[in-house]
Amino acid sequence: MAVSDTTAASSASANAAAAAASATSSADIEQRFLKLLVTQLNNQDPLNPMQNSELTSQLAQMSTVSGIEKLNSTMSGLLSQSGASQVLQAASMIGYAVLSPGNELAITKDQATSGFAVELAGSAADVKVVISDADGKTVRTMEMGAMAAGVNGATWDGKNDAGDAVAAGAYTYSVVANNGSTVVKSTALSFSQVAAVKQSADGVSLELTAGRSISLSDVRMFL
Template sequence: MTTTPPVGSNTQGINDALKSGSASASELQNNFLTMLVTQMNNQDPLNPMDNAQLTSQLAQISTVSGMQTMNATLSQLLGQVSASRAMDSAALIGRTVMVPGKQVAVEGGVPGKIGVDLPSTADAVTVDVLDKDGNVVRTIDMKGQTAGVHNIAWDGKNNAGVAVADGDYTFKVTATANGTSVQPVALVYGKVESISGDASGVLVDLGDGQTANVDDVRRIL
């Protein structure tokens, strides 16, 4: 008498195919049931399939099939949520926002607005403004600050009180509490020109190739 391999021996292959997306859940479920019927028709009468084994195998294919269906549904929901967030974020176009960054430009002797986000209270906060060569041109002592978003007051002058040349600068913030860094986040202001999206989520375009995730917006003016 011809015998067929137990369905359980093929379940792993079916599960792998489902997870890889190489076949639909309904197709593999039909194949599974076909193999199950064939096995039952050709089983050894002296060693029939155990009911518990049959139940277990049916539960496996049902569970994996259900997971694929659920994943597809969740993907659709996430897509709808993402599209909805993009539409809501469109209201930011034309608004000035504060996002993570370390670039600051000086034009006409006036520097761009900058800030810092402190995750927790710091007893010492220091800001260093650097030129294009990495030299410190200005050090700003903000002393102690509470947790939250704070503007950094820079008048566009160096440590000698002389106005710096127009151009691009960078800045870094050091903030500590009892000698330990509180992990400050340097912030810059920018005007939102458009809204876009990628795998990371909804993005705000601030011009000059600068983008930021909408979730990273700290302040809106």
């Protein structure tokens, strides 16, 4: 609730400031234009006065500038509202586990297995997952067989190649996918909990407990 109230207040304040700045800018432009126009009329050559077409053209230019100012103000307001909406959407994910690009696996005393996923750009006849410990030593090679294009879920049972349970700790994995002699592009996906939401000039990002920062577009699934 506090996040929503703060975001709404910030959005309203930003919109009000943008509107005030735009109004001041437009008013200044109109005042300067009218002052120049009056000066021009007062100092025109009596034998060669300004034609109606010239006056109409200058008034049209002022109208165009004013219209652009108002359009910019409207667009700024819409972008501000869009940013606030994204923050609220992202804040609703705090505390949830999301599946996103990453190769982290974790084994704990309370969790003897670890779920992950493999995303393939195309179907593959042979997919292999290699799991390594914190020192980079291979502890398990999993032959996954054939996989379809898209996101494919999988689970590591927490055992090494000898069939023994590995020690609790952090692990990583890599993927090799082939379709005959053709290498299929693959992306490792892992689950991590959303700890916080951050907004910057680049947009809204999710801060994960795994120590990574991802954008909303990186999320494949949340639980």
